[in-house]
Amino acid sequence: MIRKVRSHQTQNEPLLFERSSPGKKGYQLPPLDVPSVAPAEALGVANVRREIEGFPEVSEVEIIRHFTRLSTWNYAIDLGLYPLGSCTMKYNPRLNEFVARIEGLAQAHPYQPEELAQGAMRVQVQLEQYLRETTGMDEVTLQPAAGAHGEQTGILLIRAYLEAQGDARRKVLIPDSAHGTNPATAAIAGYEVEEIKSNDQGMIDLEALERAVDDSVAALMVTNPNTVGIFEKDIAKVAEILHERGAQLYMDGANMNALVGIARPGDFGVDVMHLNLHKTFSTPHGGGGPGAGPVAVKKHLAPHLPVPRIEESNGTLRYCYDRELSIGRVRAYFGNFGVLVRALAYILAHGGDGLRNATIDAVLNANYIRKGIGDRYELPYTAPSMHECVFSDDRQARSGVRTGDIAKRLIDYGFHPYTVSFPLIVRGALMIEPTETESKQELDLFIDALRSIADEVESDPELVRSAPHTTRTKRVDETRAARRPVLHWKAPVEEKQAAD
Ligand SMILES: *Cc1c(COP(=O)(O)O)cnc(C)c1O
Numbered sequence: 001m002i003r004k005v006r007s008h009q010t011q012n013e014p015l016l017f018e019r020s021s022p023g024k025k026g027y028q029l030p031p032l033d034v035p036s037v038a039p040a041e042a043l044g045v046a047n048v049r050r051e052i053e054g055f056p057e058v059s060e061v062e063i064i065r066h067f068t069r070l071s072t073w074n075y076a077i078d079l080g081l082y083p084l085g086s087c088t089m090k091y092n093p094r095l096n097e098f099v100a101r102i103e104g105l106a107q108a109h110p111y112q113p114e115e116l117a118q119g120a121m122r123v124q125v126q127l128e129q130y131l132r133e134t135t136g137m138d139e140v141t142l143q144p145a146a147g148a149h150g151e152q153t154g155i156l157l158i159r160a161y162l163e164a165q166g167d168a169r170r171k172v173l174i175p176d177s178a179h180g181t182n183p184a185t186a187a188i189a190g191y192e193v194e195e196i197k198s199n200d201q202g203m204i205d206l207e208a209l210e211r212a213v214d215d216s217v218a219a220l221m222v223t224n225p226n227t228v229g230i231f232e233k234d235i236a237k238v239a240e241i242l243h244e245r246g247a248q249l250y251m252d253g254a255n256m257n258a259l260v261g262i263a264r265p266g267d268f269g270v271d272v273m274h275l276n277l278h279k280t281f282s283t284p285h286g287g288g289g290p291g292a293g294p295v296a297v298k299k300h301l302a303p304h305l306p307v308p309r310i311e312e313s314n315g316t317l318r319y320c321y322d323r324e325l326s327i328g329r330v331r332a333y334f335g336n337f338g339v340l341v342r343a344l345a346y347i348l349a350h351g352g353d354g355l356r357n358a359t360i361d362a363v364l365n366a367n368y369i370r371k372g373i374g375d376r377y378e379l380p381y382t383a384p385s386m387h388e389c390v391f392s393d394d395r396q397a398r399s400g401v402r403t404g405d406i407a408k409r410l411i412d413y414g415f416h417p418y419t420v421s422f423p424l425i426v427r428g429a430l431m432i433e434p435t436e437t438e439s440k441q442e443l444d445l446f447i448d449a450l451r452s453i454a455d456e457v458e459s460d461p462e463l464v465r466s467a468p469h470t471t472r473t474k475r476v477d478e479t480r481a482a483r484r485p486v487l488h489w490k491a492p493v494e495e496k497q498a499a500d
Pocket residue numbers: 086087146147148149179181223252254255276291293
């Protein structure tokens with residue numbers, strides 16, 4: 001029996017173009033009380049657009065209902081569990097939104113004189129300070145606009161540092177459990193990428209690493225916890241191997257939701273890392289707005305940080321552009337300021353103990369799910385899970401059902417799918433990250449759904465293979481839907497014209 005989290009809204013909503021009928025209006029204006037002049041006369045014929053053919057004409061209520069109905073087709077974190085792994089889709093507290101809308105912050109202009117922007121600058125200084133404390137690093141830049149942009153900034157910092165020492169080196173090492181953005185970043189920064197195999201515990205193979213690090217290696221980029229949700233417990237040893245041979249350790253900190261308040265990368269040998277404020281620090285992401293990917297560094301990399309840096313003298317803050325070794329700007333103005341405000345609000349509202357609790361709950365929730373479905377789905381790595389757990393579809397594949405099918409069937413149960421077929425080192429991966437947001441009730445519903453789907457795979461595999469059954473659109477050709485989306489509407493040819 002399907003226990004639905006929510007019912008599906010009416011799903012046969014036509015386009016506004018299809019609702020249109022000539023002469024309908026969505027507005028009422030009072031009569032003009034000044035002499036009217038034809039637009040062509042006032043502006044010149046060449047500057048006036050003719051009627052737009054097929055432009056929809058609808059009433060106000062039709063417009064309101066149309067867009068309100070469309071909005072109910074969205075799945076959002078405010079509606080239910082969003083279990084995408086390696087994404088940290090957590091609740092965005094409304095307090096953050098309130099603070100970001102405070103007039104002095106929301107209306108601040110990036111070209112405002114510094115003496116009138118001291119409050120906004122103080123927000124940046126304070127956030128940098130909390131991020132330094134959280135990561136155990138020495139300095140932070142808030143400029144990068146997202147995680148991948150933070151990676152690029154970080155690798156450019158490493159390049160600048162090594163170049164300043166007269167040897168930029170050629171290669172960046174990346175474990176096979178890495179997020180796809182890591183090799184892309186290294187390649188864009190001009191490095192060759194070499195893959196490091198994981199061992200049977202899903203962690204970096206130290207012997208393989210020892211063999212790979214020579215004086216052509218600039219850095220290792222490691223995600224920790226890695227993309228199978230496992231903490232690289234030999235990370236300090238990894239740092240040592242790299243440092244002995246003059247290479248740097250870059251940590252992809254997108255998964256800091258598993259570490260905040262518990263462990264600090266700066267304490268286990270990381271030289272540079274990025275954070276995703278739109279993951280760990282509860283600012284909206286995934287189409288919900290711009291993110292931010294601050295980069296934290298150890299002292300030796302700090303001279304290369306992007307300009308401007310904020311400096312303080314006699315209680316006054318000012319932007320300092322005069323830094324000879326800086327890699328320059330990576331973003332206009334001062335980064336995505338509104339996101340920085342939200343992250344600071346989250347940090348201040350929670351305090352150190354609150355942030356630590358969020359981490360503990362996130363790990364607890366992932367392990368609750370691991371335990372809840374562990375007897376029905378194959379767990380390829382048995383090392384302790386941190387904030388996410390990764391299963392494979394091995395058992396279901398025997399009935400011809402793959403991870404993508406199970407994910408589609410989850411939609412029928414009212415949940416957003418988990419991350420499908422990633423990480424690549426797990427065949428047919430189901431990657432699940434609940435975050436601390438979820439209550440036990442919501443987790444139980446999710447576990448019920450996945451257990452029930454496992455039953456269906458045994459009793460009626462075709463039901464799962466052909467899911468979803470309750471959505472407006474059934475399965476699409478995933479390649480064509482992504483590569484050749486149809487984004488415009490063409491008026492059907494009028495019958496009269498067609499007859500001509
Ligand atoms: C999300 C994520 C990224 C990329 O972050 P964006 O903000 O989407 O650019 C990089 N690495 C890991 C491990 C991630 O989870």
